[in-house]
Amino acid sequence: MGIATHEFEYLRKLVRDHSAIVLDADKAYLAESRLAGIATSNQCRTVSDLIFRLRTEPFHEAHGRVLDAMTNNETWFFRDLGPFLALERVIIPELLKKRAAEKRMRFWSAAASSGQEAYSVAMLLHSKFNLPGWDYVIRGTDISASILERARIGKYTQMEVNRGLPAALLARYFHREGCSWFISAEIKKKVAFESLNLAESWPTTGSFDVIFLRNVLIYLDMDTRRKILARVRQVLRPDGYLFLGCAESMLNLDDSFERIQFESSAYYRLKGQGR
Ligand SMILES: C[S@@+](CC[C@H](N)C(=O)[O-])C[C@H]1O[C@@H](n2cnc3c(N)ncnc32)[C@H](O)[C@@H]1O
Structure with a gap:
């Protein structure tokens, strides 16, 4: 037996008020399966x-767990591959020239989930580029405190490391303990995770050369998408690069960006920055 319509409406409002995520009406069936464990642990x-x-109760830990449970955290290493090829073949080589004087690059995985996106960037930089003397850091943020905790620990199941991660990188940057794989300290130290709700105000963090804003806008309402992109414009360096998810686009959202096709994927740059 599923939950009643008014109960699902309450969940939709809870999720929308806290994260700007819009749950489609056809997601009601998910609530029953995803919330059963939380119900049991709350007696x-x-x-x-x-x-x-x-x-009937003020916001407490159970509300947070319900928000997490209703959020899609799906991610995997080198997801969609194209963005990482663009990074390796075009973007990093360009940045190495453009930032040669300052020797500094900043990357942001803006809906980092359990960390695979941010760690993929860190592994790519470490394995494919010789960066002595370069200061680079990858910032990973997400609204979910529990998923960020997983990201910080850098512990993955066999199934997670089987998804998208080349065997050579698994062997080089992970060690195994029982059924789990842990990311190495040399990769972990390049990534800093912190909590951030993209729909609320952002702390001052300086600017970024590359922003990954992938597979999150799709869950948010149009107005929130526009506000987030307007803020991305403020924190992306004028000659920086932005990635959206492959099912996402700027259509009807923001016309300050131009889409640049790279093989079967694409990235965005602010208009007027040339190539
Ligand atoms: C489907 S995952 C995408 C992960 C990764 N970017 C990728 O493409 O593989 C979406 C992530 O967005 C996060 N998220 C949803 N709403 C958010 C918000 N308002 N602010 C920040 N993160 C949010 C979720 O917690 C989830 O971890």
Whole structure:
């Protein structure tokens, strides 16, 4: 038996108010399966009982767990590959020239989930480029504190390392403990994870050469997407590079960016920056 319409409406509002994520009506079936464990651990007999408690109690840990459970955290190493090829073949070589004087590059994985995107960038930089004397850092942010905790630990299952990660990089940058794989300290130290809700105000963090804003806008309402892109414009260096997810585009959102095709994928640059 699924949850009642008014219960799902409450969940939709909770999720939208806290993260700007719009849950489609056809996601009601997910609530029952994703929230069952949280109901049990909160001594609620059913998911409906849990929702009743959430509605009647001030925001506490269970609300946070429900928000996490209703969010799609799917990610994998070198997801879609194209962006990482563009990084390796075009963007990093260009940045190495453009930033030769300052020897500094900053990357941002803006919906980092469990860290695979940020660690993929770090592994690519470490394995493909010779960067002595260069100061580079990858910032990973996400709205979910629990997923960021996983990212910080850098611990992955066999299934996760089987997804997208070349065997040579697994052998070079991970070690195995039982059924888990841990990312090496040399890669971990290049990545800094912190909590950030993209739909709320952003702390001052300086500017970025490359921003990965992939597979998150798609879940947010149009107005929030526009606001986020306007802020991305402020923190992306004028000659910097932006990636969206492959199912995402700037259409009807922001016309200050130009789309640059790279093989079967694409990245964005602010208009007027030339190539
Ligand atoms: C599908 S994952 C994408 C991960 C990675 N960027 C990729 O493409 O593989 C979406 C992530 O966006 C995060 N997210 C959703 N709403 C957010 C918001 N308002 N602010 C920051 N992160 C958000 C979720 O917690 C989730 O980890």
